[in-house]
Amino acid sequence: MGEIFETQEEVPEIKEKLHRVGITNLRTVAKINWKGKLYTFIPTFEITIDVPEEKKGIHMSRLVESITETMSEAVEEEVSRVHSSLEELELAIIKRLEKKHPHKRAEVWIKTHLIIGKETPASKKISLESYDVEVGVIKDETKGKLEKVLKVTVIGNTACPHAMANNQGKTHIQRAIATLEIQTDFDEEIALEDMVEVVESSFSSPTYTLLKTVDENAVVQKMYQNPKFVEDVAREIIFKAKQRFKGRIHVRVVSLESIHKHDVIAETWY
Amino acid sequence: MGEIFETQEEVPEIKEKLHRVGITNLRTVAKINWKGKLYTFIPTFEITIDVPEEKKGIHMSRLVESITETMSEAVEEEVSRVHSSLEELELAIIKRLEKKHPHKRAEVWIKTHLIIGKETPASKKISLESYDVEVGVIKDETKGKLEKVLKVTVIGNTACPHAMANNQGKTHIQRAIATLEIQTDFDEEIALEDMVEVVESSFSSPTYTLLKTVDENAVVQKMYQNPKFVEDVAREIIFKAKQRFKGRIHVRVVSLESIHKHDVIAETWY
Amino acid sequence: MGEIFETQEEVPEIKEKLHRVGITNLRTVAKINWKGKLYTFIPTFEITIDVPEEKKGIHMSRLVESITETMSEAVEEEVSRVHSSLEELELAIIKRLEKKHPHKRAEVWIKTHLIIGKETPASKKISLESYDVEVGVIKDETKGKLEKVLKVTVIGNTACPHAMANNQGKTHIQRAIATLEIQTDFDEEIALEDMVEVVESSFSSPTYTLLKTVDENAVVQKMYQNPKFVEDVAREIIFKAKQRFKGRIHVRVVSLESIHKHDVIAETWY
Amino acid sequence: MGEIFETQEEVPEIKEKLHRVGITNLRTVAKINWKGKLYTFIPTFEITIDVPEEKKGIHMSRLVESITETMSEAVEEEVSRVHSSLEELELAIIKRLEKKHPHKRAEVWIKTHLIIGKETPASKKISLESYDVEVGVIKDETKGKLEKVLKVTVIGNTACPHAMANNQGKTHIQRAIATLEIQTDFDEEIALEDMVEVVESSFSSPTYTLLKTVDENAVVQKMYQNPKFVEDVAREIIFKAKQRFKGRIHVRVVSLESIHKHDVIAETWY
The missing domain is CATH 3.30.1130 (GTP Cyclohydrolase I, domain 2)
Incomplete structure (x- = not known):
């Protein structure tokens, strides 16, 4: 040939x-x-x-x-x-x-960063948090559709429930990264901030740029009260997202395991 | 909430x-x-x-x-x-x-590098070329299917036909990167080497690690005889792949334009 | 142990x-x-x-x-x-x-993007160009010094003079990426825009986001009139930078060769 | 200009x-x-x-x-x-x-991966661990020197001593990444494996690809017995490296904080 x-x-x-x-x-x-x-x-x-x-x-x-x-x-x-x-x-x-x-078909995609001020858990200071976001508009004349895709990537953490049960409350904790993506009608009103909130509230704890000692203690306590596998995080995100947003939903959570060199993943869609 | x-x-x-x-x-x-x-x-x-x-x-x-x-x-x-x-x-x-x-469903994915010896165009020396490859096996019991996905990423180049026509044979040339992905039955015999060949032969010219001056001249001559947009590269890859391989085919070509800071893309599937 | x-x-x-x-x-x-x-x-x-x-x-x-x-x-x-x-x-x-x-020593480093409007060569439109920049301030009390480091990364291109000489004016062209870094006194006034200009004018041609056909032709013509190895680009940047800016200068140019899968590099400092 | x-x-x-x-x-x-x-x-x-x-x-x-x-x-x-x-x-x-x-001067640098079998802490199975390594040889005729640079990057973890003291033994834990680099005479015998061992033993705990439940418990226990800031990890690595290896030593530790979206860093050299 x-x-x-x-x-x-x-x-x-x-x-x-x-x-x-x-x-x-x-x-x-x-x-x-x-x-x-x-x-x-x-x-x-x-x-x-x-x-x-x-x-x-x-x-x-x-x-x-x-x-x-x-x-x-x-x-x-x-x-x-x-x-x-x-x-x-x-x-x-x-x-x-x-x-x-x-x-017949056109797509425009934007990747950028969103900075949102969040209140810290104890000192109630405002901490500026950064999120990767992606927004796409897809026009498909064959289907007579104008759709959009909204995607947020949020950094949080997981505290392992299995290790906690086996080690008298001690466990391994790590940074985790979750992505929520929604494909929906262009006219559907969905704020990226609300998507961030759904994801961020589904980790063992949210994370903050600015933490005074009292805040750090609050985050630590919350992680231990709230142990989660990545699969628990994925389930909670999709459960909340289905209640709150209309459209096709995709969730992906990756945990940067502190006890392994590799990562753990949970992914689902609806 | x-x-x-x-x-x-x-x-x-x-x-x-x-x-x-x-x-x-x-x-x-x-x-x-x-x-x-x-x-x-x-x-x-x-x-x-x-x-x-x-x-x-x-x-x-x-x-x-x-x-x-x-x-x-x-x-x-x-x-x-x-x-x-x-x-x-x-x-x-x-x-x-x-x-x-x-x-009901299991997937195993491997990403790795393939090193293949290629003959250079004029001096006929063997040059070791490197390719990113990805292979996945997907077992889906609901559909009673065992499938695999084979993917190769190949570096080549494009010489712009439009600029060539407007500039008495002078044109802009650049590195381009193409990916060919095939999803097919597990038992379908497809060699990654053959996929690499389909992609590599579809650029304005293949690229080589080792080029003597006579080889470099041959590559330069070939690029000018063979001007292509990324869309031409994409069309040629899918055309050849359909003739040669059985399965669902996806092609993506990105050209690192030498006259722009951004890239040009062509993508298609079958 | x-x-x-x-x-x-x-x-x-x-x-x-x-x-x-x-x-x-x-x-x-x-x-x-x-x-x-x-x-x-x-x-x-x-x-x-x-x-x-x-x-x-x-x-x-x-x-x-x-x-x-x-x-x-x-x-x-x-x-x-x-x-x-x-x-x-x-x-x-x-x-x-x-x-x-x-x-005794403190450092603050910022990495960000600079967007600058540039005039295109023929249609004289304004094209928004993006540059990676890094700025650091280093306070060293032991040496009684307050210094800063300014760094710009600029995308341009190279047209190979060697292939051009061997192929009757035909040659290989590619995207190239150059970094200019200056370490100097904090009070030395150096604009990042001026550093960008020094680097961008040292390639075979600058690149533009927005190019009408007449501009594209101008860029193509300029590249062929101005063939350069990465080492020529590196020499020209350091030569201009020494004349224009006071401080320790570091230059690094990488060319994404269109005829190879690997890159070519030239680096120097003063 | x-x-x-x-x-x-x-x-x-x-x-x-x-x-x-x-x-x-x-x-x-x-x-x-x-x-x-x-x-x-x-x-x-x-x-x-x-x-x-x-x-x-x-x-x-x-x-x-x-x-x-x-x-x-x-x-x-x-x-x-x-x-x-x-x-x-x-x-x-x-x-x-x-x-x-x-x-007068020549350098050759290689980046690659090293796979080493390590015994897990409790089940005593062999777990294959992966490390990024870089080796350079620098010949400088002006100085009459032939030197080499050896660099290993190792993934481990840190358990925060400060949070532990403030939260009755609970703390935040995270993946951390440490690099040890040694510049020395070409003839100096230093095994990359020994460098990996120095770094890996300096974290709160080493990490493993393969962990049975008994191993996971052992890792969790070890992290809590061994809380460390990145600065403690950096100090321990340089202290051990100075005793064991001859040459100029550079250490860099980055901790992917589980309570922040940003990282914490400690770096030193000798």
């Missing part, structure tokens, strides 16, 4: 639909006015559209250059304006693409 | 099925005797089984400890033996799990 | 000075009013002080808890205020540490 | 010595016969030599192509043979470089 593919002239023979063509890992700055307050993000973008089977080969290929040029231009023009949410910014980018490159 | 989930005693109320419970990022050493030759790998493992809804809370939770213990034991015992392929090693691990932890 | 170190009681025997004790990977938000314009950053902090040899063991150890608590508190209080530069923010954090934890 | 550097013809004006020119991130396979037993590694190489100030510009630049070609050839030829240690393999590569490219 191989020879017949070696020159560009023969490429037109290849008729394959591409589901996702575009740009990725584009980092820039964006301003979101959310509920009357202005937030600055340093997001990383991925933007794709589908491209049908080639009919005339090289001619269609040229289109790609134009697609990716239009995409980077759409990002730069839209991030110079203020939008009301990350998904509204993404939809505005899709609207621009529609004019120049007709397509 | 929140209070009702705060203590372990209330957890039994949460009845949620978990699709994937196990261990991840476990690195070890494995020996594979493939077609009569012994290869050593330093793989990273992920192993999961499904766990049904809890019936009695804490009792079922204890199971997790036993599951993850059984998994790490199964890995260590099986990697001390020589298997005939990565997927045979994975199936042997699943067989061990079946005895201790009945389940 | 080993037994004598196994219990906490024996630890006081260990008298070792620690050069750097503190916190790392703390991500938060910061506002900098630089030359009258407000910028928002999502920085990651590392903060350390030195700790002398233990005299009374466990008693001294307790200090660590207090040190790290003071550090996170200092970060959170200072990032709630607006500073005139990243290094002024860092110095303010050191000033807070001085009051609670006397030390 | 800027214009005078824009064309290749002007580059010869730049006379700057380069301390490190070569290749990096080259992954291949290597076999080491260490004390009579054959080990397979999948190492990543970095190889550099110094290049003096250019005298004739473009002519000297061409040398780079030859340098990097010689380097990749030297790696491929040497890894096809069996050496007695990673540093002997590196020295063999330097010997090849000497013949073709006279230089």
Whole structure:
């Protein structure tokens, strides 16, 4: 095999639909006015559209250059304006693409960090906490659907119930990382902050950047009163998320075991 | 919200099925005797089984400890033996799990590196090339299926046809990275080497660790005779893969553009 | 060996000075009013002080808890205020540490992203470009010095002069990544933007997020007129940097070769 | 500034010595016969030599192509043979470089994984543990020196003594990662295994891939009997390393705090 593919002239023979063509890992700055307050993000973008089977080969290929040029231009023009949410910014980018490159499916994805002030458990100080978030808007004209995907990644901890039962209350404790992802209608109102709250309240204890000694003691006590496997954390997150949010839900929890060099994982979806 | 989930005693109320419970990022050493030759790998493992809804809370939770213990034991015992392929090693691990932890679904995933000797284009020397590979075995008793997933990641390059047409044969060239993934029956015979060949022959040119000046010239000439967008690379890979391999195919190509700070992407599946 | 170190009681025997004790990977938000314009950053902090040899063991150890608590508190209080530069923010954090934890050496490091608008070469549009930057302030009382370290990482490209000479003007081109680091007096005025300019102008061509076809052609033409090895890029950066900036200079350039799977590197310092 | 550097013809004006020119991130396979037993590694190489100030510009630049070609050839030829240690393999590569490219300084660096069987604390089973290691050989003719750098990274844990004192024996525990680096004469005999032992015995407890319930209990008990800050771990490692190994020693310990989202760090050197 191989020879017949070696020159560009023969490429037109290849008729394959591409589901996702575009740009990725584009980092820039964006301003979101959310509920009357202005937030600055340093997001990383991925933007794709589908491209049908080639009919005339090289001619269609040229289109790609134009697609990716239009995409980077759409990002730069839209991030110079203020939008009301990350998904509204993404939809505005899709609207621009529609004019120049007709397509059946378009996706815009943003990865960024969310900083939220949380009250510490004992001293009641405000501690700034950081969360990785990802927001995608998916337009699928075949299904007549405009959907969004919201994803938060939260750092917490687990205290092992099995070791605790076997060691008179002593146990191994570790940092754990949980991700909650919801795919739902674009118009469904779900705040990333609420998703963070669901995940953060499902660990043995939440974690904090700023802890006075009284707070540290409160966190330690809470972890021992609340021993959990990663699977308990995963179950609690999906249980709460189903009650609170409408859509398809995916949960993944990884525990950086303190007694092993490897990690433990629990994953489920609905 | 929140209070009702705060203590372990209330957890039994949460009845949620978990699709994937196990261990991840476990690195070890494995020996594979493939077609009569012994290869050593330093793989990273992920192993999961499904766990049904809890019936009695804490009792079922204890199971997790036993599951993850059984998994790490199964890995260590099986990697001390020589298997005939990565997927045979994975199936042997699943067989061990079946005895201790009945389940409907089990997955074993290995990520590792494959080193293959390739002939350079002009000097005909052998150059050792490195590829990231991933192999998974998925047993799903509900569907009565034993499947495997084979994935190779190959580094090549793209020379832009659009810039070439606009600049009297001059163009921008860059490193590109393509992934080919096939999900198929466990018994389907597909060599990772053949998958690598399909991907590597679809770039503007393959790349080599060792290039004498005559080889470098041959690679440069080939790139200019063979300009391709990432979308052309993606189309060629899926076209060839469909002819050669049986199963569900996923292709993803990312080009580290030399004229941008961001990347260009093309993705498709069948 | 080993037994004598196994219990906490024996630890006081260990008298070792620690050069750097503190916190790392703390991500938060910061506002900098630089030359009258407000910028928002999502920085990651590392903060350390030195700790002398233990005299009374466990008693001294307790200090660590207090040190790290003071550090996170200092970060959170200072990032709630607006500073005139990243290094002024860092110095303010050191000033807070001085009051609670006397030390001879203190360091505060920030890693973040800088977004700068650049004019494209032909269409003269403004393209938002992203750069990784790192700024550190080092206070060393032993030497009576207050210094800072400024570091920028810039993405550009290289077009190989050797292949060009051997292939009638055809050559291999690739993305390259260069880092310029300057260690200098705290009071030395050096703008990160100027460091970026020195690096970005030393590649075969700068890269842009937004390129119209006329710009793309200009970039392609420039790369062919300006072939460079990574070592040429490294030499040009250090040559310009020595003329323009006062301090110890370190340059590192890595080229993601399009004809190899590995990278090429050139590094020098002064 | 800027214009005078824009064309290749002007580059010869730049006379700057380069301390490190070569290749990096080259992954291949290597076999080491260490004390009579054959080990397979999948190492990543970095190889550099110094290049003096250019005298004739473009002519000297061409040398780079030859340098990097010689380097990749030297790696491929040497890894096809069996050496007695990673540093002997590196020295063999330097010997090849000497013949073709006279230089004052040469460095060869290898990053790879070491798998060591360790006995678990209670069941006395053998558990395969994985460690990141790095070995470099530095030849400096100016100083008339042939040195090597040995580095091991080990995963363990810390149990906080401060929280333990404040919470009736309860405390927070977490995974911690420590690096020990030694720069010494090439002929100094230091086994990576011994370095791993020094680091691994300095945590609150070592960690294991394979733990039966009795082992897990032993690890949990040991952590509580042995509470340590990262600074205690750092002090213990450097104290032991100074007694056992000859050379310049660098220690870095990072604790993935279970009560914070950020990490705690202790670093020292001698």
